[in-house]
Amino acid sequence: MLIRIDPGSDVALFAQVAASLRGEMAQGRLRPGDRLPAAREVGTSLGVNLHTVLRAYQDLRDEGLVDMRRGRGAVVTPRAAALSDLRAEILALGDRARALGMTADTLASLVRDSLSDGQPGTGWPEGPREQV
Amino acid sequence: MAASARTVVARATWVALVVPVVVTAVAVALQLAWLGSLPDPVAIHWGLAGGPNGFAAAWVSIAITSAAGLLLPVLMAAATIPALRRGAQGPTFRFMAALSAGMSVLMGVVATWALAMQRGLADATAAPSITPALLVGLAAGAVVGAVGWAVQPGQEQVIVGASAAEPMPVRPGERVLWTRTATAAPWLMLLLGATALVTVALGVAAWFTDPARAWTWLATTVVVVLAIAGTGAYTVRVDGDGLTVTAALGLPRFHVPLAEIDAAGTGDVVGLGEFGGYGIRHAPHTTGVILRNGPALRVRRTDGRYLVVTVDDAPVAAALIEGLVERRARSRG
Known part of the structure; x- marks a missing residue:
């Protein structure tokens, strides 16, 4: 299981930790039933506060991706398998968006909007970009 | 040759x-x-x-x-x-x-x-x-x-599937952690478990015939249980500090600081053939945490000694170590 964070990035550290773990689930390297390492150890290794790691774990719990029980730690739920089921489609979508010259932010906001309540996205670039 | x-x-x-x-x-x-x-x-x-x-x-x-x-x-x-x-x-x-x-x-x-x-x-x-x-x-x-x-012909060590890892790029300032539990092969745990049961059974039997000998068997059981504890599972961790391999009980623990890592790669382990057995093993210039046969992480220290751990996903760990070593070398000019 690989976690990468960049303190120089604008994204909050807890969000980066959560995103790393989601990515591992999507790639099938974290599977249902796997236990996440103790938050304290993750914090020590990454040089971040214990509460930053716990916040990431709580986000994943709120998304139903991990189950947190006293004494057992955080355990990946069967729902994580759904992430890896979507992986092929997500990769294909990413390839398509790249071919169309879309930025990652644009695609992300479109996907986010499509999942909310049908509000049209606002992230289209100003006019089509040319791929060189 | x-x-x-x-x-x-x-x-x-x-x-x-x-x-x-x-x-x-x-x-x-x-x-x-x-x-x-x-x-x-x-x-x-x-x-x-x-x-x-x-x-x-x-x-x-x-x-x-x-x-x-x-x-x-x-x-x-x-x-x-x-x-x-x-x-x-x-x-x-x-x-x-x-x-x-x-x-x-x-x-x-x-x-x-x-x-x-x-x-x-x-x-x-x-x-x-x-x-x-x-x-x-x-x-x-x-x-x-x-x-x-x-x-038999004289033979140098040849490791099947040995390959140096391609470094995984690590940006300056980026912090990384790779961790994975290395578990013992089921047959190894079965063998140790069966041995523990036999020593317990012999101890109970001896209790009725020769109580003094029962204590010997009890001591043997303790040794076997400790062997199980020291063989069952290890946490393997790669981070900015280097490579750390820790038994489920906390000990034994092996640590190679990043500064002492020369190279990382992977290669197949044959427990009996390379290390003469399983568990914590020593071979020439090599320490092994050998819990099964098959793909393993191999790290060479700057003094030429190796640490070998049979852990799944070893290629990812090896690539990350190489990436960290490379970043360190770059930052030192």
């Missing part, structure tokens, strides 16, 4: 398997031929004082001779020859084959001699000391072992 794989496999098969099978077959044939002239029961165990103190029917001796003479060679051959066929080789493979031949000769000589000296006796309690049989058996085993070593 790597010896020809074909020669290595052929000689190892002769030394590790054919010689023990022939030696054991001869020993069993002799014992069978003597069945008519042996006392019943025969002595099968001798005390430290030299006289016999354990007795059983003659077929028990034959069964023990077959099992003791064949078990180790068959296990050894099954565990190492398929790997030799895939191209693995090294001094430990050579040694284990020679050990297999030597041990079978020791077993065969001692068990057969023990029965030979009881031929014509009316009562096995009159059997003489086993010491000469032991001394001759040890000498013969050593000689056969040495010959078994000599007839």
Whole structure:
């Protein structure tokens, strides 16, 4: 299981930790039933506060991706398998968006909007970009 | 220089398997031929004082001779020859084959001699000391072992699937953690678990017959349980500090600081053939946390020594270590 964070990035550290773990689930390297390492150890290794790691774990719990029980730690739920089921489609979508010259932010906001309540996205670039 | 794989496999098969099978077959044939002239029961165990103190029917001796003479060679051959066929080789493979031949000769000589000296006796309690049989058996085993070593080609360590990792790019300032639990092969845990159960059963049995011996078995059980605890699972961690391998109990623990890592790669482990067994193992210039056969992380320290861990996803760990080492080298100019 690989976690990468960049303190120089604008994204909050807890969000980066959560995103790393989601990515591992999507790639099938974290599977249902796997236990996440103790938050304290993750914090020590990454040089971040214990509460930053716990916040990431709580986000994943709120998304139903991990189950947190006293004494057992955080355990990946069967729902994580759904992430890896979507992986092929997500990769294909990413390839398509790249071919169309879309930025990652644009695609992300479109996907986010499509999942909310049908509000049209606002992230289209100003006019089509040319791929060189 | 790597010896020809074909020669290595052929000689190892002769030394590790054919010689023990022939030696054991001869020993069993002799014992069978003597069945008519042996006392019943025969002595099968001798005390430290030299006289016999354990007795059983003659077929028990034959069964023990077959099992003791064949078990180790068959296990050894099954565990190492398929790997030799895939191209693995090294001094430990050579040694284990020679050990297999030597041990079978020791077993065969001692068990057969023990029965030979009881031929014509009316009562096995009159059997003489086993010491000469032991001394001759040890000498013969050593000689056969040495010959078994000599007839195999000299071989450098060859690791199947050995490859250096391509560094995974790590940006300046980025922090990384890779962690994974390395678990023991199920058969290894079954073997240790069965051993623990046997020692417990023998301890309980001894409690009713010889309480003093029960304590010995209890101590043995404790040793086996500790072996299980030290073999069951290790956490393998790669981060800015380097590589850390920690047993589930917290100890033993192995740490290689990033500054002392020269290179990381992967390669297949054959526990018996490369390390002579499983668990925490030492081989020339190498420490191994060997919990199963197969792909392993191999890290070379700057002083030339290796740390080897049989962990899944080793290529990711090796690539990350290489990336961290490269970033460190870059930042130091």
